[in-house]
Amino acid sequence: MEKRWVQASNCNDDTITTIAEQLNIDRSLAQILVQRNVCNYDQAKDFFRPDLDHLHNPFLMKDMDVAVERIEKALASHEKILIYGDYDVDGTTSVALAYSFFHLLTENIEYYIPDRYLEGYGISTTGIDYANENGFSLIIALDCGIKSIDKIDYANTLGIDFIICDHHLPGNELPKAIAVLDPKRSDCDYPFKELAGCGIGFKLAQAYSQKHHLPKDTYLQYLDLVMVSIAADIVPVVGENRILSYHGLKKLNNNPCEGLRALMEVSGKKETYTLTDVVFTLGPRINAAGRIDHAKHAVAMLLCEVDGNSAEQSESINLKNTERKTYDQDITREALALIGESEILINKKTTVVFNENWHKGVIGIVASRLTEKYYRPTIVLTKSNGLVAGSCRSVVGFDLYEALSGCADLLDQYGGHKFAAGLTMQQHNVEALADKFEEIVSATITEELLTPMIKIDSEIELAQIDGKFHRVLAQMGPFGPENMAPVFVTHNVYLAQHAMVVGANHLKVNIKQQNSPIFEGIAFGLAEYENLLQPKVPFSVCYTIEENVWRDKKRLQLNIKGIKIKEQG
Incomplete structure (x- = not known):
């Protein structure tokens, strides 16, 4: 092209x-x-x-003081703390960082990752019920929660407090958590707005360490995890992210945590790692756990300094990545065949393909591949738990989320941003979605944007x-x-x-x-x-x-x- x-x-x-x-x-x-x-x-x-001394004071972040005080209370009272995070790379590295850090201070701590297929993205009722049934009174949620208004309300009725550490754009209303750490909230004066979710967790660890005069290495030891999240979550590598990435790469290449070291060994790459290497070598392997099985295995691998089985965990993750590649290649081939059979589809300004037997865990990757090949806004759909689930990808300069908003009447749920999004819908609406999405995109996209x-x-x-x-x-x-x-x-x-x-x-x-x-x-x-x-x-x-x-x-x-x-x- x-x-x-x-x-x-x-x-x-x-x-x-x-x-x-x-x-x-x-x-x-x-x-x-x-x-x-x-x-x-x-x-x-x-x-x-890039100088670590130029990192911003974490207490500039709105609610940081409240979050630290609530954690201090939990530690003093021997409350049970649950570290909760998303199932992607940013979420699993966030959980590994926060769990490792606070595990230094208490034994009354566990972590929880929702099941991608049974619970879906973000805070789940199932996760809150797990916390309630097992006596957890404080949940620290990372890389999710900023729009979980109803879920936090539910937790409050059970007497469970939430500290939310998120980096996504809030809605008009903030959840009623004890503390909401998100530089993108309109009333937050934190100077840098583009931290990844793991970066927010890092700032929480930094704040606690500063207040209690702990050695800097207490939180700086996690720079490699923060860097992996920055690379995999495709956030801007400027400002604090550049400082964290620079020093995180140095740590990865010289003294990585045991889990990442083992994963680097099974990846086969021997030379010095760059951010690009992390994106294409380590990121997919960590992601594969949640795509093929359960993301808790990725956290277990990243925590193998604690659990002591790095080789076994990393080899298991690597095998899941190999399985993910097989699904990815097979589904991409089938999707290309579907497109090739449809002359109408070839002449459209969008791609929408559906097969109820495709593996939900890899349709996002397939959507990216189809967008790269045909360079037009793309939706890949499959059947999941009685509904149709979709992953959507856009081209540079076109607002995918805005286009999906125009199709909202056909969708049960949708969320994301300009370039990537997800959705769920009823199967009988698939054809109508394809038509309406094409209509909206055709009316708003320019020919220039359809050329890479x-x-x-x-x-x-x-x-x-x-x-x-x-x-x-x-x-x-x-x-x-x-x-x-x-x-x-x-x-x-x-x-x-x-x-x-x-x-x-x-x-x-x-x-x-x-x-x-x-x-x-x-x-x-x-x-x-x-x-x-x-x-x-x-x-x-x-x-x-x-x-x-x-x-x-x-x-x-x-x-x-x-x-x-x-x-x-």
């Missing part, structure tokens, strides 16, 4: 020159810094050297790329949303030798310019350019720059995102 190349807007030339001179770096790198609002020496120092975009940070010559250039570039990480790996464009490059297809449909090239060394490039999924690229015919490439390690040898490689052949004439 042809992609739009969009060049980043121009920055102030004088600012770029000043930064380049002060830091003694290439102007193109200075330009990228300015694009990311790093506009003077002090900001650059903070950017390149490559955002280009800077135009450079190949000769600018050397060891120093890459070292400075690497220090701009960790890379993630709002601080993505810079994409460069270079025009008038030539093949140094014939292009070659490798793997299923990837293209390996060696390219050069007149005054540059030869650079090796890999273009994933762009095998169709093999015969279009000819010696002595100039073309343009956009790419990221990475270090490729093979048999202990390191070399710079271009990860090519797009190719445009210069028209002759």
Whole structure:
């Protein structure tokens, strides 16, 4: 699929020159810094050297003082505390962090993860009943609860107090919990709004530690868990998240908790981990427990420092991930076949597919794959507990949640955000949903939004790329949303030798310019350019720059995102 190349807007030339001179770096790198609002020496120092001392005071968060006081009361009275969290990576890492931290202070503590299939997302009546039947008087909920108005009301009737640690956008009404920790609530002045759920749990541990003068390592030991949640939950890697990610990666690569260390071993990756590696290597394995079986197994694996069976737990999680891949591949193949059989569907601006036998735990992954292939808003539906459950994915720039709101009369429940959402509905409404969703999207989406975009940070010559250039570039990480790996464009490059297809449909090239060394490039999924690229015919490439390690040898490689052949004439 042809992609739009969009060049980043121009920055102030004088600012770029000043930064380049002060830091003694290439102007193109200075330009990228300015694009990311790093506009003077002090900001650059903070950017390149993220400092844990720059984390905000946790007591700036609304209700933090109330939350800490309620926990102090529970500890003093030997109350039973239940740590409750969602079944995804953010939820399970949150539970592992909070349980581990407060387990240092009390034995009267357990954790609870709802069953994805029987209880669904968020606070459940079943979970509250479990707490009531087992004598828990305080529940600390992580990565969920901000919209659980009725569930918290129910808990209050039973005399169970809630502390909610959530990062999702609240509704018009807040639940009547003892404390609601959420930087996104309108009356919260906490300076950074984009923490993951595990980040909120971290701030709670930080607050308790600060008030009781505990050593910083008491809560900093969990930085690797916080980093995994940031990576997997796709939150912006700026501000506090960048500081936490930077130091969390250092801990993961040097001294990970036992559960993550064991999971890294079974994943097979030996080199230094980046946030991208966490997203594609560790995240899916942790998620697989809740998709295929029960997410409590993921928490047990992350807690194996306490339980002492890291190898067994990580191997079990890895096997569940292998099973998840099989479901994922089979369902994706079946969904593609459904689309291929429908010429009408091909010409639509949306994709809606339904099969009552698909595994609910992987339909979100399938929706992502279909969106990537056809690049249009997508809903994948299956049967679950007598209802139809769906996972929805969007394209950049289109508000999926708003489109679903227009279909609310056909849905039992729905929730999510601009780019991803979930829903439940009655089966007899499936066809009507497909029609209405198509109608709403067609009326509001532009053709431009239906074409994938490559955002280009800077135009450079190949000769600018050397060891120093890459070292400075690497220090701009960790890379993630709002601080993505810079994409460069270079025009008038030539093949140094014939292009070659490798793997299923990837293209390996060696390219050069007149005054540059030869650079090796890999273009994933762009095998169709093999015969279009000819010696002595100039073309343009956009790419990221990475270090490729093979048999202990390191070399710079271009990860090519797009190719445009210069028209002759």
